[in-house]
Each structure stands twice: as C-alpha cells, then as structure tokens.
Amino acid sequence: xxxxKNPSLRQEAFSHPCLEDGDATExxxxxxxxxxxxxSPAILDEPEKLKQAVSELDLDLMRCSLTMLRRHLxxxxxxxxxxxxxxxxxxxxxxxxxxxRWERWLMxxxxxxxxAQENWYQxxxxxxxxxVNALADxxxxxxxxxxxxxxxxxxxxxxSDLLTKELxxxxxxRKAAGDEGTxxxxxx
Amino acid sequence: MSTRIAKALSTGRRHREVAPAKAxxxxxxxxxxxxxxxxxxxxxxxxxxxxxxxxxRSDAPMVRVFQLxxxxxxxxxxxxxxxxxxxxxxxxxxxRGALRVLGALAHPELADAISGLYRSxxxxxxxxxxxIGEEMLARQKEDALCGLRLLLVGGPGVGKTDFALSLAKLLxxxxxxxxxxxxxxxxxxxxxxxxxxxxxxxxxFECLIQGNVGNVGKVxxxxxxxxxxxxxxxxxxxxxxxxxxxxxxxEPKTATTFVDKSVPWLAIDASRLNWIAxxxxxxxxxxxxRSRFVEILVGAPPEDNLRTLVQGLYSSLLEEFGLEERFPAxxxxxxxxxxxSWSIRDAKRLLRAALGHALRNGTNELVVxxxxxxxxxxxxxxx
Numbered sequence: 001x002x003x004x005k006n007p008s009l010r011q012e013a014f015s016h017p018c019l020e021d022g023d024a025t026e027x028x029x030x031x032x033x034x035x036x037x038x039x040s041p042a043i044l045d046e047p048e049k050l051k052q053a054v055s056e057l058d059l060d061l062m063r064c065s066l067t068m069l070r071r072h073l074x075x076x077x078x079x080x081x082x083x084x085x086x087x088x089x090x091x092x093x094x095x096x097x098x099x100x101r102w103e104r105w106l107m108x109x110x111x112x113x114x115x116a117q118e119n120w121y122q123x124x125x126x127x128x129x130x131x132v133n134a135l136a137d138x139x140x141x142x143x144x145x146x147x148x149x150x151x152x153x154x155x156x157x158x159x160s161d162l163l164t165k166e167l168x169x170x171x172x173x174r175k176a177a178g179d180e181g182t183x184x185x186x187x188x
Numbered sequence: 189m190s191t192r193i194a195k196a197l198s199t200g201r202r203h204r205e206v207a208p209a210k211a212x213x214x215x216x217x218x219x220x221x222x223x224x225x226x227x228x229x230x231x232x233x234x235x236x237x238x239x240x241x242x243x244x245r246s247d248a249p250m251v252r253v254f255q256l257x258x259x260x261x262x263x264x265x266x267x268x269x270x271x272x273x274x275x276x277x278x279x280x281x282x283x284r285g286a287l288r289v290l291g292a293l294a295h296p297e298l299a300d301a302i303s304g305l306y307r308s309x310x311x312x313x314x315x316x317x318x319x320i321g322e323e324m325l326a327r328q329k330e331d332a333l334c335g336l337r338l339l340l341v342g343g344p345g346v347g348k349t350d351f352a353l354s355l356a357k358l359l360x361x362x363x364x365x366x367x368x369x370x371x372x373x374x375x376x377x378x379x380x381x382x383x384x385x386x387x388x389x390x391x392x393f394e395c396l397i398q399g400n401v402g403n404v405g406k407v408x409x410x411x412x413x414x415x416x417x418x419x420x421x422x423x424x425x426x427x428x429x430x431x432x433x434x435x436x437x438x439e440p441k442t443a444t445t446f447v448d449k450s451v452p453w454l455a456i457d458a459s460r461l462n463w464i465a466x467x468x469x470x471x472x473x474x475x476x477x478r479s480r481f482v483e484i485l486v487g488a489p490p491e492d493n494l495r496t497l498v499q500g501l502y503s504s505l506l507e508e509f510g511l512e513e514r515f516p517a518x519x520x521x522x523x524x525x526x527x528x529s530w531s532i533r534d535a536k537r538l539l540r541a542a543l544g545h546a547l548r549n550g551t552n553e554l555v556v557x558x559x560x561x562x563x564x565x566x567x568x569x570x571x
Contacts, residue, residue, distance in 0.1 A: 089219055092282035094275040135223065140230045153219045161215040 014068060018060040028065070031058055077115035080105060082126035088162045089131050089154065102163060106171045113171040116159065128154040224285020225250055231399065232289045232409040249332075250287040251411045253396050253457045270382065277451055284399060290460070291410035292333040292359040294326035301358050308500070309351045311489035315340060318482055319355065333359060334412040334460035337438055339420070339478070341470045342486035345531025348466035351486075352416045361462065362413040364391055368465075369422035371430035378433030379450035391415070392437065392458055393448040412460040421467035431477055438463060438480035494528040501527075501536050505543060514552055515543070523556040 006012055018024075037043045037053045044050060084102050091098035106113050116123070128151040132142060135150075142150065160168055228250070256278070292298065302323060305316045315338060326333050340348040349365075356363035366376060373380075379390040389398070392415075399409050423430040436442045437458055446458040463481075470478055489497060502519045506512045519527070523542075527535040542556045 088216065090223070092220075092224075092279055094278045094282070131223075135226065138227075140223075140226050142226070146226070150219075150222070153215075153222065157215060157219075 014071075016064045016067070018058075018064045024061075027058060027061060031061055073111065073115055074119050077112065078119045078123045078126060081116050081119065081123035082130055085123065085127040085154070085157065085162060086130035086134065089127070089157075090134055099162075099164065099167075103167055106167070117172070120159065121155075124155050124157060125151075127157075220282070221285050221287065224283065225287040228284065228288060228399070228409045249290050249293075251290050251457075251460070252286045253288050253411050254281070254286050254454055256281055256286065257453060274453070277454075280398065281454070284397065288396065288411040289409055290332040290334075291361045291412055294323050294329075294331060294333060296327075298333070298359070299323050299327075302355070305351070305354060305358070308354065308497075309347060310493040310497075311346060311486055312340075312351050312484075315351065315484045315486065318484065332412055332460075334462065335440060336414075336462040336464065337481045338464045339470060339481035339483045340464065340466045340486050341483055342466075342468070343488070343531070344468060345533030346486050346488055347532045348486060349416065349418055350532075352414070352464040352466065355464070356414040356416070359414070359462075362395065362410060363416060364395055364413060365416040365418055366391060367418050368430055369419040371423055374430055374432035374434075375449070376430065377437070378446075379448035381449050382452060387450045389448045389450040390433065392433070392446065392461065393451060393456065396456055396458060396461075397454075411457075412462055414462040414464060417463065417465040419467065420465040421469045421472040431474070434477055434480070437461065438477070488531070491528060495524050497532060498524055498527045498535055498539075501532070502539055505536075505539055509543065511543065515546070515554060516552075519554070519556075523554060526556050 034053065034056055042049070043053055084098065084105060087098040087101060106116070131154060132147055132150060135142065159172065163171075299320055302316060302320055305312060309316070318338065319333075319336065322336060323333055338352075340351065342348055353363065353365070375388070375390060377390045377392055379393055380387045395413050395415075396411070417434075420431070433446075436446055440459050443459040443461070444457045445455040447455055465481060467473065470483060488494070499519055503517075506515055506517075527538060530538060538556055542554050546552065546554050
C-alpha cells in the first residue's frame with residue numbers, strides 16, 4: 001500500500017530512506033560518538049582498529065546528514081536573502097542600514113556569498129512576498145495587477161542592484177569583473 | 189487604513205515625468221519610487237471624496253515635485269543637530285518619494301461642476317469664466333487644473349473666501365487657507381532660515397512634501413493643492429515681508445525650483461500650486477505681486493440673486509442646526525428685504541441672531557431686524 005504523504009509538514013522535506021530503519025536518532029548519536037574515534041591516535045595508528053572503526057560508519061546516514069546540512073544552508077540562504085532584499089527595497093533610512101546588514105551576512109562565512117548566488121531566484125520569489133505583505137501591513141493593499149508588477153520588478157533584481165560596487169568586488173569578484181558564471185547561478 | 193488601489197503604477201501609470209534614476213542603483217531606486225508612489229496613492233484614495241467632487245484621484249496621473257540631491261559625504265556643517273535634522277528630512281523624502289497625484293483633471297464633467305458656481309455665486313461670473321477658461325486650456329493638453337493665480341477684489345462680505353472654498357471643494361483639491369492679515373513674515377509660506385534654532389518649513393513644503401492636512405481636512409498628496417491667501421492686502425508691512433515668498437511662487441518659471449528657507453538643499457517644483465487671494469484694497473499690494481495675479485473685481489450680486497442667496501443661507505442654517513421641522517422652509521419677503529440690504533456676511537450674522545432669538549423665546553416666528561447689525565456699521569462715538 002502506498003504510503004500517504006503530508007506535504008504541508010516539515011517532516012516531508014527531510015524524509016530519506018535511511019531514516020526509516022530502526023531508531024534513526026539513536027543511530028545518529030552512535031555515529032556522532034563513533035566519529036570521535038578518528039581523532040584518537042590509538043585508533044589511527046592501529047590498522048585493525050581503524051578498519052573496525054571505518055566498518056562501523058553508516059555511510060548512508062552520513063550522506064543523508066550532509067545532504068540535509070546542505071539543504072539547511074540553502075534554506076537559510078533563501079530565507080535570509082529574501083529578508084535582506086525586502087529590507088533593502090523598503091529601506092528609507094539615510095544611512096541605509098539594510099546595506100550594512102547585507103555586508104555582515106556575507107562576511108559571516110565564505111560559503112554565504114556562493115549560497116546567495118546559487119539560490120538567488122528562489123530568494124527573490126520569497127522577497128516579493130515579504131514586500132507585498134509589509135505593504136499590506138502598512139495599509140497598502142495591492143490589486144492583482146500591481147502586485148504582479150511589484151513581483152516582476154523584484155524578480156528582476158540582481159545582487160549588483162542591491163550592493164555597492166565595493167561589496168560586489170569584495171564578495172563576488174568574478175561577477176564584478178563581468179564574468180557571468182554558470183547558467184544556473186545568478187545575482188551578479 | 190487599508191485601501192485597494194484600482195490601477196497603480198507599474199503598468200506604466202501615467203507618470204508625466206519619468207524619474208531619471210541614480211546611476212549606481214537604478215533598478216532599486218525605481219522600485220523604491222514605485223512603492224513610495226503607492227503609499228501616496230493609498231493615502232489619497234483613503235481620503236473620503238467630497239460628495240460633489242468630480243476629480244477622481246484614482247485615475248489621476250502622478251508628477252514629480254522634487255529631485256533629491258545626493259547627500260554630501262563630508263558635510264561642512266559642524267552642527268550635529270543640523271545634520272540629524274537633514275537626515276530626518278531625507279528619510280521622509282525617501283519614504284514619501286517624489287511623485288504626487290495630479291488632482292482636478294480637466295474634463296467636461298469638471299467644467300460642468302464649476303459652472304454650478306454661476307448659480308451659487310452669481311457675482312463671481314468673471315472669476316468662474318477665468319477658471320473655466322483655464323480648464324478648457326488644460327483639457328487641450330490632457331492636463332489638470334494647475335497654476336491658477338486669482339486675485340479676488342471686493343468689499344467685505346461679498347463672499348470672496350466662500351467662493352474660493354467652494355471652488356476648492358468642487359475641484360476636490362486639498363486647500364490651505366492662510367490668513368495674511370496676521371502673517372508677520374514669509375516663513376509661514378516659505379519656511380524660516382536655518383540659522384534659527386527653531387527653523388521650520390513653510391506651508392508649501394508641508395503641503396507638497398510632508399502631505400500635511402490642509403485646513404479643510406484633506407491629506408495633501410496632490411501636486412496642485414489650492415492655497416487661499418485671505419486678506420492678502422492686509423499683510424503686515426511695518427517689518428518683515430509676509431508676501432516675500434510669493435514673488436517666486438507666483439512666477440511659473442521660478443516656482444519650478446522653489447526652495448524653502450528651512451530646507452535650502454532641496455528645490456521643489458511648486459509651479460502647479462493653485463493660488464487664490466482675496467483683497468479689499470489691491471492698491472496696497474506691491475505691483476510686482478499684483479501683476480502676477482489675474483485680478484477680478486467682485487461686486488455685490490444683483491437683487492434677484494441676493495434674494496436667492498439669502499434663501500440659500502437660511503436653508504443651510506436650518507440644516508446645520510437641524511431646525512428644518514421647526515421653522516418655515518422659506519424666509520418671509522420682508523425678512524428677505526431686510527437681509528439683502530446687508531452684505532452676505534452680515535446677512536448670515538443677522539439670520540443666526542434671529543434664529544437664536546426665536547429659539548430663546550420658544551417661537552417659530554423668525555423676526556429679522558437690523559438691530560443685530562454689526563457694530564462697525566452703527567454710528568457710535570464721534571461722527
């Protein structure tokens with residue numbers, strides 16, 4: 001019998017065959033503890049013990065964990081870029097604090113600029129949603145046509161529209177130099 | 189207040205002037221400007237339209253009223269308060285954007301509505317002719333009624349201010365009445381100098397940029413509100429110059445770059461403002477100011493019209509105080525005869541006094557007598 005799905009719940013987004021056997025949380029804990037063996041010289045220097053430790057690794061679970069970490073990072077990038085872009089669009093301050101927030105976000109780790117680029121278009125969709133909702137909260141309820149126009153305008157934004165030339169050169173040197181990069185990536 | 193905007197900007201909403209976007213972030217700037225304009229449109233649409241209004245804001249185009257200069261990176265001002273003030277103003281300008289709705293679009297319906305003033309204000313025929321002429325000209329350009337410069341000259345109580353307010357209501361434009369008789373400097377209109385600790389923008393900046401409510405209770409989000417300069421001939425001339433800002437504001441070309449003294453770094457396009465001034469003695473005005481207006485002499489209405497006006501005044505007073513059931517719907521001929529010998533303002537005063545008197549005596553008989561005539565007309569003291 002086909003298993004029924006719950007697409008509206010988070011569980012669905014993180015389902016994986018390797019999580020369906022036994023107590024997955026217990027297995028994750030064992031693997032987490034087991035990985036510490038590889039930092040011990042007593043294990044690393046003895047081939048038999050090392051072989052034993054490697055054989056205890058659950059590679060499916062490891063791959064699943066890394067996939068999920070990647071997914072988490074991507075989701076965080078999409079969510080944060082959407083928020084930062086919306087802030088940038090709605091920012092009326094003279095000091096443009098929204099620009100500083102972008103800078104701090106990009107500086108946090110070297111992976112974030114790349115994640116921002118790779119997930120740019122997805123983040124723009126969410127950003128448009130945030131902007132439209134923020135406008136509605138301030139009493140500006142848009143009709144379908146105007147909403148569509150705003151969404152389209154936001155959908156056309158590039159990172160270079162939001163960041164200064166200096167920030168572009170610092171975090172996206174290839175984009176700033178005019179290299180368009182791979183077709184799946186955007187934001188330059 | 190939530191307001192659904194029927195047709196807003198991005199579908200090429202008729203911007204008369206397309207924003208020359210800044211070089212560095214043109215797409216972001218255009219988007220921000222669009223959002224600021226939506227804010228302005230929402231505010232405009234949220235104001236209840238007056239029942240006899242004919243100008244429809246939601247269909248109106250938008251025009252640019254200023255071009256925000258880039259902030260200087262190293263301000264020469266050492267005054268931190270001044271810098272903070274400039275930042276606040278810039279934030280306001282960013283939030284509200286540079287586009288404003290153009291109200292009172294020229295249209296045959298608008299001309300018809302203005303024509304209604306021939307009946308309610310028969311003694312203002314030349315003024316109404318002028319306004320309708322301007323409406324016709326604006327229609328040729330598919331524009332709005334902008335840049336009226338009307339000086340209504342006439343004795344006290346002929347209804348000059350009432351006419352100006354009635355016109356503003358018909359045009360459905362925000363209206364700002366400034367009593368020039370009590371003005372001591374031009375700061376009320378053009379702002380006060382920045383070297384004053386309490387420097388403040390004038391009415392033109394407040395109306396066009398801040399969108400402050402005009403005296404008649406409308407949010408001023410339009411590029412062409414009406415300013416009524418009441419008793420412009422009585423502006424103080426012993427010190428200061430309350431009319432000083434008008435030299436620039438009334439000249440169409442210079443008004444396009446009007447600078448409020450309190451915000452000297454921002455040029456405002458005030459050329460679309462409509463100006464109506466009233467005066468008893470126009471010869472007291474400087475020729476340079478007088479020549480900038482279309483001057484129209486307003487006399488007392490003819491007797492037939494006066495009788496109609498007096499009946500109208502009576503009806504509106506009954507309606508105002510909810511007395512329609514208690515008093516006769518029409519004034520007696522004798523009361524009419526007494527009232528038409530006075531100015532409209534005095535006639536209104538006499539009618540109020542008569543109504544008050546009747547209510548006090550518990551009678552529904554209205555006795556209008558000249559006993560309640562204004563003190564100024566009674567001969568008291570040395571004659």
